[in-house]
Amino acid sequence: xxxxxxxxLGATDMGLTRTNNEDAFxxxxxxxxxxxSDGMGGAASGEVASSLAVEEVARQLVAQxxxxxxxxxxxxxxxxxxxxxxxxxxxxxxAVYDEGQRLSxxxxxxxxxxxxxxxAGHGMLAHVGDSRAYLLREGTAxxxxxxxxxxxxxxxxxxxxxxxxxxHMYAHVLSRVIGHQTGVEVDLLPLSVLPGDRLLxxxxxxxxxxELDQVATELGSDDFNGLPAxxxxxxxxxxxxxxITLVLVEAHLGAVPLPPRLQEVPSKLAxxxxxxxxxxxxxxxxxxxxxxxxTRSFDADKVVxxxxxxxxxxxxxxxxxLHLEHPRLGRLAVRPGRSLGAGSLMExxxxxxxxxxxxxxxxxxLPGERFRTxxxxxxxxxxxxxxxxxxxxxxxxxxxxxxxxxEQTELEAWEMF
Numbered sequence: 303x304x305x306x307x308x309x310x311l312g313a314t315d316m317g318l319t320r321t322n323n324e325d326a327f328x329x330x331x332x333x334x335x336x337x338x339s340d341g342m343g344g345a346a347s348g349e350v351a352s353s354l355a356v357e358e359v360a361r362q363l364v365a366q367x368x369x370x371x372x373x374x375x376x377x378x379x380x381x382x383x384x385x386x387x388x389x390x391x392x393x394x395x396x397a398v399y400d401e402g403q404r405l406s407x408x409x410x411x412x413x414x415x416x417x418x419x420x421x422a423g424h425g426m427l428a429h430v431g432d433s434r435a436y437l438l439r440e441g442t443a444x445x446x447x448x449x450x451x452x453x454x455x456x457x458x459x460x461x462x463x464x465x466x467x468x469x470h471m472y473a474h475v476l477s478r479v480i481g482h483q484t485g486v487e488v489d490l491l492p493l494s495v496l497p498g499d500r501l502l503x504x505x506x507x508x509x510x511x512x513e514l515d516q517v518a519t520e521l522g523s524d525d526f527n528g529l530p531a532x533x534x535x536x537x538x539x540x541x542x543x544x545x546i547t548l549v550l551v552e553a554h555l556g557a558v559p560l561p562p563r564l565q566e567v568p569s570k571l572a573x574x575x576x577x578x579x580x581x582x583x584x585x586x587x588x589x590x591x592x593x594x595x596x597t598r599s600f601d602a603d604k605v606v607x608x609x610x611x612x613x614x615x616x617x618x619x620x621x622x623x624l625h626l627e628h629p630r631l632g633r634l635a636v637r638p639g640r641s642l643g644a645g646s647l648m649e650x651x652x653x654x655x656x657x658x659x660x661x662x663x664x665x666x667x668l669p670g671e672r673f674r675t676x677x678x679x680x681x682x683x684x685x686x687x688x689x690x691x692x693x694x695x696x697x698x699x700x701x702x703x704x705x706x707x708x709e710q711t712e713l714e715a716w717e718m719f
């Protein structure tokens with residue numbers, strides 16, 4: 303029996319100014335696959351591109367149903383979803399590109415593509431273009447996708463303020479498109495899908511008329527089945543300048559209790575938010591961090607590290623209590639929410655304190671290798687994290703000089719071991 307039930311709805315509308323609908327969508331509750339695509343290319347080409355892309359992604363993943371079911375039953379690793387979905391999107395890109403090369407009337411056509419695959423509470427989002435994905439969780443809305451437009455790139459680089467995004471001359475000039483080249487860079491976001499979550503995938507014909515607080519209000523409606531018609535009516539009443547397409551996804555608790563890995567997601571995200579390294583990160587980036595962490599458990603009185611041992615990653619304490627014992631500086635209790643070992647994220651370092659479990663403890667562990675890979679794969683996130691790490695190390699150096707000079711200072715250094 304499933305512990306999570308997923309239900310999706312889709313709808314599309316031509317809008318008030320377009321003469322044809324170039325959008326496409328797909329809803330498959332059995333497979334857990336949800337797709338929105340916004341076509342471009344003039345005449346019927348945009349419609350061809352979006353339909354072809356959606357059909358190809360669905361075809362690729364249906365062909366992998368056995369592998370997806372193995373992940374659902376726990377026989378295969380969830381991380382395989384990343385490869386399956388990426389391969390499907392790349393196949394869609396090739397299919398659209400090849401069709402554009404085959405027929406001159408379709409040359410240059412393309413589309414956006416936003417896909418969500420949910421398997422046993424594991425979600426994987428794949429995204430190219432400026433269609434969007436949102437999540438509503440516990441009354442708060444989060445934008446999961448980044449727009450791949452020139453204007454959005456200018457905002458992310460700090461060249462223009464966020465409030466100029468929608469009115470900028472490059473607001474609808476895409477920096478990534480399905481079908482324009484033989485290959486395309488695909489954004490992939492792992493996330494856990496929990497009971498009560500609602501997700502919205504939509505073309506910019508809707509998102510251009512929605513602020514984040516409106517997403518929270520609309521998705522929080524008690525009338526889930528009536529949401530597609532209401533959101534389309536909202537976009538048309540605001541101007542309806544483009545085709546309007548959306549897919550809504552809702553998660554419910556199934557017949558059996560949630561496994562611990564899903565029950566613990568909110569507390570793990572909260573623990574990461576309390577660490578100096580991850581405070582203030584947007585939900586999507588925090589989810590990326592969580593999905594490269596490991597969970598480690600320690601029995602009472604266990605010695606985690608002897609002084610002088612080598613460490614190569616960050617610990618964020620979830621439960622219990624650790625004691626740091628330094629031969630000269632004494633003992634410090636470390637309680638949930640505190641992080642240890644940030645200094646060893648860039649390269650392995652020797653631990654300067656003995657680390658002992660005072661009571662049974664559990665912690666998130668971010669290996670240094672995974673941290674560095676994440677920084678390379680997500681340069682803007684990496685810049686943020688490395689700047690914070692650098693500032694912390696700089697303060698630690700100041701403390702070290704102060705202690706050397708005999709000044710009395712706070713021992714903030716414990717967070718680095």
